[in-house]
Amino acid sequence: xxxxxxxxxxxxxxxxxxxxxxxxxxxxxxxxxxxYLQFLGPPxxxxxxxxxxxxxxxxxxxxxxxxxPTPEVVLPSVRGNIYDCHGYLLAVSSAVYDISAAPxxxxxxxxLAERLAPLMGKPRAKLLELLELDAKYVPLGRGLRAxxxxxxxxxxxxxxQVELRPSRIYPHGPLAxxxxxxxxxxxxxxxxxxxxxxxxxxxxxxxxxxxxxALGSLSYQFVPPRDGADLFLTLDRNAQYIxxxxxxxxxxxxxxxxxxxxxxxxxxxxILAMAVLPSYDPNTREVDDPGVYTNSAISEHxxxxxxxxxxxxxxxxxxxxxxxxxxxxDQGLIVIGGEEIENSDRLAHGETSMHELLAQSLxxxxxxxxxxxxALKFYVYLRRFGFAELxxxxxxxxxxxxxRFPGDREWHESDLATNxxxxxxxxxxxxxxxxxxxxxxxxxLMRPYIVARxxxxxxxxxxxxxxxxxxxxxxxxxxxTEMLVYAVDHVLxxxxxxxxxxxxxxxxxxxxxxxxxDPEETIASFAGYVPADEPRFAILVTLHHPQKEHWxxxxxxxxxxxxxxxxxxxxxxxxxxxxxxxxxx
Amino acid sequence: xxxxxxxxxxxxxxxxLGVVLLVVLGLMMVYSATFHLHPxxxxxxxxxxxxxxxxxxxxxxxxxVEYRLWRRFALPxxxxxxxxxxxxxxxxxxxxxxQSWFSAGSIQPSEFxxxxxxxxxxxxxxxxxxxxxxxxxxxxPFAILLGIVTGLILLQPDLGTAMLIVITAVAMFVIxxxxxxxxxxxxxxxxxxxxxxxxxxxxxxxxxxxxxxxGSDPDGISFQIQGVLAAxxxxxxxxxxxxxxxxxxxxxxxxxxxxxxxxxxxxxxxLGCLVVIGLxxxxxxxxxxxxxxxxxxxxxxxxxxxxxxxLFQAMVHIGGNTATLPFTGITLPFVSYGGSxxxxxxxxxxxxxxxxxxxxxxxxxxxxxxxxxxxxxPRLSGTRRGGGTEKRSKR
Numbered sequence: 001x002x003x004x005x006x007x008x009x010x011x012x013x014x015x016x017x018x019x020x021x022x023x024x025x026x027x028x029x030x031x032x033x034x035x036y037l038q039f040l041g042p043p044x045x046x047x048x049x050x051x052x053x054x055x056x057x058x059x060x061x062x063x064x065x066x067x068x069p070t071p072e073v074v075l076p077s078v079r080g081n082i083y084d085c086h087g088y089l090l091a092v093s094s095a096v097y098d099i100s101a102a103p104x105x106x107x108x109x110x111x112l113a114e115r116l117a118p119l120m121g122k123p124r125a126k127l128l129e130l131l132e133l134d135a136k137y138v139p140l141g142r143g144l145r146a147x148x149x150x151x152x153x154x155x156x157x158x159x160x161q162v163e164l165r166p167s168r169i170y171p172h173g174p175l176a177x178x179x180x181x182x183x184x185x186x187x188x189x190x191x192x193x194x195x196x197x198x199x200x201x202x203x204x205x206x207x208x209x210x211x212x213x214a215l216g217s218l219s220y221q222f223v224p225p226r227d228g229a230d231l232f233l234t235l236d237r238n239a240q241y242i243x244x245x246x247x248x249x250x251x252x253x254x255x256x257x258x259x260x261x262x263x264x265x266x267x268x269x270x271i272l273a274m275a276v277l278p279s280y281d282p283n284t285r286e287v288d289d290p291g292v293y294t295n296s297a298i299s300e301h302x303x304x305x306x307x308x309x310x311x312x313x314x315x316x317x318x319x320x321x322x323x324x325x326x327x328x329x330d331q332g333l334i335v336i337g338g339e340e341i342e343n344s345d346r347l348a349h350g351e352t353s354m355h356e357l358l359a360q361s362l363x364x365x366x367x368x369x370x371x372x373x374x375a376l377k378f379y380v381y382l383r384r385f386g387f388a389e390l391x392x393x394x395x396x397x398x399x400x401x402x403x404r405f406p407g408d409r410e411w412h413e414s415d416l417a418t419n420x421x422x423x424x425x426x427x428x429x430x431x432x433x434x435x436x437x438x439x440x441x442x443x444x445l446m447r448p449y450i451v452a453r454x455x456x457x458x459x460x461x462x463x464x465x466x467x468x469x470x471x472x473x474x475x476x477x478x479x480x481t482e483m484l485v486y487a488v489d490h491v492l493x494x495x496x497x498x499x500x501x502x503x504x505x506x507x508x509x510x511x512x513x514x515x516x517x518d519p520e521e522t523i524a525s526f527a528g529y530v531p532a533d534e535p536r537f538a539i540l541v542t543l544h545h546p547q548k549e550h551w552x553x554x555x556x557x558x559x560x561x562x563x564x565x566x567x568x569x570x571x572x573x574x575x576x577x578x579x580x581x582x583x584x585x
Numbered sequence: 586x587x588x589x590x591x592x593x594x595x596x597x598x599x600x601x602l603g604v605v606l607l608v609v610l611g612l613m614m615v616y617s618a619t620f621h622l623h624p625x626x627x628x629x630x631x632x633x634x635x636x637x638x639x640x641x642x643x644x645x646x647x648x649x650v651e652y653r654l655w656r657r658f659a660l661p662x663x664x665x666x667x668x669x670x671x672x673x674x675x676x677x678x679x680x681x682x683x684q685s686w687f688s689a690g691s692i693q694p695s696e697f698x699x700x701x702x703x704x705x706x707x708x709x710x711x712x713x714x715x716x717x718x719x720x721x722x723x724x725x726p727f728a729i730l731l732g733i734v735t736g737l738i739l740l741q742p743d744l745g746t747a748m749l750i751v752i753t754a755v756a757m758f759v760i761x762x763x764x765x766x767x768x769x770x771x772x773x774x775x776x777x778x779x780x781x782x783x784x785x786x787x788x789x790x791x792x793x794x795x796x797x798x799x800g801s802d803p804d805g806i807s808f809q810i811q812g813v814l815a816a817x818x819x820x821x822x823x824x825x826x827x828x829x830x831x832x833x834x835x836x837x838x839x840x841x842x843x844x845x846x847x848x849x850x851x852x853x854x855x856l857g858c859l860v861v862i863g864l865x866x867x868x869x870x871x872x873x874x875x876x877x878x879x880x881x882x883x884x885x886x887x888x889x890x891x892x893x894x895x896l897f898q899a900m901v902h903i904g905g906n907t908a909t910l911p912f913t914g915i916t917l918p919f920v921s922y923g924g925s926x927x928x929x930x931x932x933x934x935x936x937x938x939x940x941x942x943x944x945x946x947x948x949x950x951x952x953x954x955x956x957x958x959x960x961x962x963p964r965l966s967g968t969r970r971g972g973g974t975e976k977r978s979k980r
Contacts, residue, residue, distance in 0.1 A: 019759070027862060027900070029902050029909070030862070030909060031862060033907045034817070037818060317692065
């Protein structure tokens with residue numbers, strides 16, 4: 001009965017064992033793979049929204065088995081709005097609709113393309129081409145309004161999908177774009193307040209998690225979304241409009257490449273308006289050069305030029321090197337650190353008062369003051385005025401400026417002279433305005449701010465004006481103010497405003513191009529405040545590379561004058577005489 | 586018949602215990618995976634219990650049958666399953682993309698074909714004896730036979746079952762003494778055919794591609810695999826606990842058949858999977874022992890074939906569920922939901938047990954393990970030089 005030879009029998013054994021060993025190796029591999037999958041390996045994402053094509057036999061087609069809800073649903077929070085100081089909307093969250101199609105499910109591509117074409121503003125042929133593609137998904141249009149979406153849905157055509165997407169609307173278009181920043185279509189905040197306050201504005205998404213217990217009954221874990229905070233700005237849209245209009249006019253007239261204008265309340269540091277040109281519309285964000293998004297008022301440096309002499313004078317007065325009545329002898333040339341400093345008019349002015357020094361904007365005089373102060377004290381005052389540090393304004397991407405200090409490797413003694421009239425150091429326009437505002441504000445440097453109030457779900461946080469430090473004594477500040485009023489009254493008359501005493505100083509900084517200063521390429525600027533005795537507005541205007549007028553006194557001073565005059569009437573500030581009489585009673 | 590062979594007549598209760606444990610575990614897992622699918626929570630469980638009882642009856646019956654009967658009925662059985670395989674192509678119902686079901690989806694002829702084919706192959710190979718080494722007696726008829734049966738199953742298409750039948754049959758062929766070089770050439774010749782089958786079948790190609798590039802087709806089969814892997818990971822070492830898996834609530838809801846391992850892995854963790862693997866290894870071990878003690882070459886081949894079938898099927902199932910092999914939609918024997926699968930595997934175990942009853946005590950010749958350098962003489966290829974080994978086996 002046994003029909004195998006012994007040799008065959010042995011072969012059976014041996015082959016069985018060989019096979020068994022192979023199998024054991026395979027099983028060991030399987031166990032290893034299982035261990036890897038179950039607790040050693042990388043996380044596997046749980047698929048959701050599965051196709052329910054093959055139900056097991058015996059499953060009732062109707063009734064118990066429904067498409068299970070996906071395990072977690074994100075409930076998006078609504079981004080907070082931004083209002084100006086009067087409550088006008090500057091940025092508001094809304095919803096738009098993206099329309100797409102599943103070409104394989106579209107029953108009548110001709111009709112669909114025909115009807116969509118006028119609504120999308122796209123040629124019918126192009127839509128038809130998209131709809132004829134052998135794809136699961138083709139986007140047809142983005143950012144449709146609710147009315148359009150309702151219209152499309154009313155057709156009840158198969159294969160069309162509409163998706164809601166949060167969007168951001170800036171009702172005033174390009175107004176205050178440099179301050180607001182923007183939110184892109186995919187919800188990313190860029191620049192300005194949108195970026196700086198992104199966490200607050202965005203709020204926190206909620207979620208609904210679906211869980212099953214062992215018997216398959218549903219339970220929900222619900223985390224409600226927390227909507228973003230609303231921001232109320234110190235910015236006044238009317239003031240902003242005035243500033244933008246005046247600046248645009250000036251940029252056009254002088255054919256400048258760029259313009260910046262900032263209006264600040266000296267007593268508080270509140271920013272009433274901030275304009276940067278060229279600008280863009282945050283709704284569309286269409287620009288030729290993405291550099292336009294940069295807020296030059298806070299993110300870009302410039303050499304402040306003669307406007308800086310205000311601070312040199314303030315420092316000299318505060319330190320007691322000179323008094324308001326002092327004079328100095330102007331030889332038209334002064335040598336400091338081996339560098340020859342000349343006046344811009346290349347003239348010697350002889351015995352000159354401090355008032356004339358500022359009014360005539362004499363470089364030799366400024367260099368004389370700083371050399372009298374000495375490097376040690378001069379740079380201490382520079383720091384006190386907030387140079388080479390962030391102002392702390394609540395806008396994204398602020399730059400600290402660049403100043404070479406004694407002790408730095410690059411510092412040279414001649415810097416003491418050039419810095420005194422605002423060359424050889426770099427500051428942001430906002431830094432410059434803050435320093436000038438400190439003089440206007442009796443020597444107190446304030447932190448600039450733009451958000452006055454944050455309202456978050458019933459909680460209101462008011463911003464309290466914050467003094468940074470007493471940069472100079474109130475007495476010195478008043479004396480500088482008097483000199484600046486003298487300058488406007490006698491020299492910079494285009495900045496003067498009838499009925500008001502205006503304090504101001506122009507500046508024409510030469511721009512270093514490849515290490516050399518080109519007299520044709522300048523930054524014309526003017527900084528001042530009004531009314532001089534009780535300043536309501538500190539204003540800085542800078543025009544970069546004006547082609548028609550290179551001088552701050554000619555190009556920027558009239559812009560200051562126009563802005564100041566219109567703001568005074570906008571805020572109905574009584575003229576000096578009226579206020580003096582009211583005080584006198 | 587020498588003195589080393591005497592009837593032991595031991596019914597292998599250990600083997601039976603392993604099978605029973607797997608069936609019981611299967612009932613638990615099937616209930617856990619299906620209670621939410623039907624208003625009657627136990628709907629699927631009840632049906633599985635009915636089949637388990639039916640299968641146990643079959644097991645009892647086949648274990649009582651004299652194993653020689655299988656040899657006698659090998660050809661009729663084969664003919665019957667052959668006819669049913671043809672018939673299912675014409676009258677079958679399409680479930681899950683495959684036309685492999687008879688009425689009400691309760692009978693799947695390819696499951697029975699597996700057992701019938703193993704019996705037939707065992708009878709056929711045993712009748713050939715040493716002649717299987719001859720190409721014209723062994724390999725060619727074997728290949729034709731195998732080709733027709735797997736071809737029929739592939740037409741359904743049921744790639745998994747077809748492959749399983751091929752590897753089981755080839756393993757039996759190797760054991761009985763096929764020349765390995767012949768087999769190798771045969772496989773080389775068969776590879777283009779396999780390639781054609783896969784390329785021509787969208788279904789198979791899709792599965793192969795999704796195995797090669799996981800995540801490539803998130804709507805289809807790759808989606809299911811991704812879900813299975815996520816479930817295994819969720820289970821970790823000790824699992825979420827029996828009944829508290831969540832994968833089953835995600836469509837396509839068919840976890841109680843060809844991905845039951847993922848349900849075990851999610852709810853009982855790695856430990857549960859290891860228990861399942863351990864039970865299959867135990868069954869394989871006992872099955873091989875039965876084969877070693879089998880009284881003749883037919884019963885030996887039959888026992889070996891059945892053992893291989895169960896073990897291979899479990900391995901392919903586990904491999905598919907762990908993305909180690911392409912996903913073939915094959916059931917886990919004894920555990921997965923499915924009447925045909927359960928009853929056929931239980932009947933197969935019955936046949937194995939019937940052979941265990943007539944087992945003889947036999948000493949395994951020490952030469953069988955002589956793989957080392959010192960005992961080189963009785964090599965695999967040296968079987969024709971019978972003299973040396975005959976002396977060693979103390980006949």
